[in-house]
Amino acid sequence: MFKEISLKKKKRFFEKKHKINRKIIFSPLLVIPLALVFISSILIKSVQREFLQSDFLNHLFTGLLGYFLAIFISYIPIERIKKYLIPFYFCSLLSLIFIYFFGISIYGAQRWLSLGIFSFQPSEVAKLSTILTLALVLERKSISSIKDLILPFLIVVIPWLLIFFQPDLGTSLVLIVLTFGMLYWSQMPIEWFLILVCCIFTSLFYLISPNLLIVWLPFMGYLAYRSSQKKIIFSMFTLALHSLVIKLTPFIWEFGLKDYQKDRLVLFLDPSRDPLGGGYHLLQSKIAIGSGGLLGTGLLNGKLTNLQFIPEQHTDFIFSALGEELGFLGCILVLFLFFVLIGRLVKVSENARTPFESLIIIGIASTFLFQIIINLFMTIGLGPVTGIPLPFMSYGRTSLLINFICIGLALSTLNRSRSLRNQ
Incomplete structure (x- = not known):
């Protein structure tokens, strides 16, 4: 009798495990990124017409590897x-330092x-x-005093400085945003959050119109x-913080940014001022998206994409290939998939078992x-060229694998929250 009961328990256990496996494999958190990888692989193939020189297979295989890696992490x-996070953090800092001595330089950036x-x-x-x-x-510890912000900012500032001076403006901006998102989620007073975010506007006002200050x-x-x-x-501290931002802004503009980065930040307002230089990417990208119309020219049939009018289109400007070949409806479909993905991540964060898990997932959602x-x-020409990739679509093996690792962490959190509800 006892043997029969134990066999029934084992059978229920394996049935439950099989059910969980199916939930993971067909979860929107995993299916949507994989669908985006397949779409972008075709677009990369269209950008790079020659088979032997194309990166679409690398992108596809990396995406499949990331898919199974996410399932494993889940x-x-x-x-x-x-217990491994502190060593992992210092190893990532060490790798950022090594770049300055042994890094590979491409297009003037050593990354x-x-x-x-x-x-x-x-x-x-380092983002992860x-x-x-x-x-x-x-x-x-919750954020209830100024002293509580010191350690979180130290954790972010060190990798931020190392990344910013590579130079990598895009990733350094991502670090700032994910920090704000996680501080907000940790129930920091909303006024404090606004004061920190407004440091960006203080810097912009100083550059555009100092009288506004x-x-x-x-x-x-x-x-x-x-x-x-x-x-x-606290008022004196806030004024001192924003005054420090004003003092650092011209220094960062002069010594922190390269000439091409300054051009990118300025020329997006009027790219026609330098149509063959800094404004070239933006102009050609807008032309490609506009030429797609409602339905697009069809996959692999984009004229501007096939003729490689847009430099590095398979990385930062993959969305322009999407707009030309799949048109407005294709762009809306992809944006809808991203919307569902972000919504799912926020929901996972809300239902997480611990604040630690919740903060990780909201940091990932903020980044994406x-x-x-x-x-x-x-x-589409509404912002400067910053070199920030489109998640799961822009070509970049490291970025793609890290993104799938993030999805694996979200799936792990989702599984634990489900098991808690089933108890």
């Missing part, structure tokens, strides 16, 4: 990786390390390590005064959302 409870048979981009690894380590710190700085001080018990001290928005704005 069975690992995130709590088990906590890759070669390990013989393959090369990788440490800044992509920063999310994980920041979640570890924010889980332990006469009104802007007192407003920041007033906002700080209203949002803290230690009103005078910012990259999607900036890349889209860049390709």
Whole structure:
């Protein structure tokens, strides 16, 4: 009798495990990225017509490898990786430092390390390590005073500086945004969040119209005064912070940015000022998207894409190939898939068992959302060229693998939240 009961328990266990496997494999969190990889592989093939010189197979195989890697990670409870996070963080910092001595320089930027048979981009690894380590710190203590912000900012500032001076403006912006997203999710007072975000506007006002600062700085001080018990001290701290941003802005503009980066930040307002130089990418990208019309020219049939009018179209400007060959409806379909993916990630974060897991997933969602928005704005001419890739679609093996690892972490969190509900 006891033997019969144990056999029934084993049967139920295996049936449940098989059911969970099917849920993982057909989860929108995994199916949507894989669909985006297949679509972009065809677009990359269209950009690079010659089979032997095309990266579409590399992109496709990397995506499939990432798919199975995500499934594997989904069975690992995130709590088990906590003890490895600090070493992982310092290893990622070490790889960023190695770039300055042993890095591979492409188009004037030193961002890759070669390990013989393959090369990788440490800044992509640093994004993940920063999310994980920041979640570890924010889980332990809520943000209730200025002192509570010191350690989180130290964790972010070190990789940010190393990445910014590679130079890699795009990834450094991603680090800032994911930090803001995770601080907001950790229930930092909304006024504090606004004060930090508004540092970006302080810098922009200084560059565009310094006279606006006469009104802007007192407003920041007033906002700080209203949002803290230690009103005078916090107001002085806020004014000092924004004054520091004003002092650092010309230094970063002069010494932190390369000439081509300055051109990109300025020329998106009027790319026709330099149609054969800094504005060339933006102009050709808008022409390609516009020529696609409603339905597009068809896969592999884009004239501007086939003739390679847009440099590096398979990486940063893959969305322009999508617009030309699949048209407005194709773009809407892809954006809908991204919308569903981000929505699922936010829902997983809301239902996570622990704050640690929740913070990790919201950091991942913030990263994906910012990259999607900036890349889209860049390709349609509403933003400067920053070199930020489109998740799962832009060619880049390191970025693609890291993105699938992030999906694996989300699936792991989802599995644990489901098992909690089933108990």
